[in-house]
Amino acid sequence: MEQELTAEIPAAGLRDVQIYDWRWNQNPISIAYEVLGSGLPILLLPALSTISTRDEMRPLAEKLAQKYQVYLLDWVGFGESDRPAVKYEPKMLRMMLRAFVEETFDAPIVVMAAGHAAGYVMELVTDEPTPWSWVVLFSPTWRGPLPSMMGDTKRKWFGLIHGLIRSPILGQLLYGLNTTKVFLKWMMKRHVYADAANITADKVRSKWQVTRGRGKRFASGAFVTGALDPVKSSETWLSYFQPIRVPVLMVIGEQMPPKSRGEAEVVAHFSGVQVVRSPGSLSLHEEYADQVFAEISPFLDKYLSKQPEKHKPKNLDY
Secondary structure (H helix, E strand, O other), X not given: OOOOOOOOOOOHHHOOOEEEEEEEOOEEEEEXXXXXXXXXXXXXXXOOOOOOOHHHHHHHHHHHOOOOEEEEEOOOXXXXXXXXXXXXXXXXXXXXXXXXXXXXXXXXXXXXXXOOHHHHHHHHOOOOOOOEEEXXXXXXXXXXXXXXXXXXXXXXXXXXXXXXXXXXXXXXXXXXXXXXXXXXXXXXXXXXXXXXXXXXXXXXXXXXXXXXXXXXXXXXXXXXXXXXXXXXXXXXXXXXXXXXXXXEEEEEEOOOOHHHHHHHHHHHOOOOEEEEEEOOOOOHHHHOHHHHHHHHXXXXXXXXXXXXXXXXXXXXXX
């Protein structure tokens, strides 16, 4: 089928949010996602930070949707997906992602993942059959904020902090202190955005709104304390790329935090991993969507031009 060269993108107020019904430990959970454009499918996965939602991928998604069908997904516990008061752990997110992909697509697809989502994507590369045909990683990380700042040897203490955040009263207080507009602006300037001029009052306000709402502290607290780290060591993370099992393109932000940048550069030297560099830090896909799109488009067009016609999502009527 010939792909459409242009696709009508709905205005912000007309977004068609869809729900994927999932179950975890026999509990029903609603996962929010959107579909933009038409053509061969691409799945976009946001990072797992306190201020992350599928909206951070929207600027890039709207460009990709001019030629492809783009899926924007909110992780369980984040964005507009349900936020149950359960124990958030890698197994939960891993199974959610695997179930969504298996029930939505009938062939391996292109996936683009930001930050912490990279580890979950790369782990599924080892599945047989793998759900991915091509992987794009934006400023990939695998270690949460506290382990990154204080070292992996203190994970027992991080677990205690995680427990406090989950508690009814003290947890709300701790979460509230770490999601004030002042703190969020500091965090965004420190390692999320590269250009302070982009951290406007409106941007801070919109990110602050992301942190509001019942149940927001559960998944966020797990991420911050390292409880959602998809792996526990650099060795395991690096093993996903040796040998490389599917084509991988890595976009490295020139202003990424030093530790994350260092590990990305190690991966960049492995055979089989294609690399492009872009201005930006951990949210380069949002802050520099135009540049990122320009960098990855030639690779994407070349790769997808070779894909067979059977490579289509299940819910499209061809």
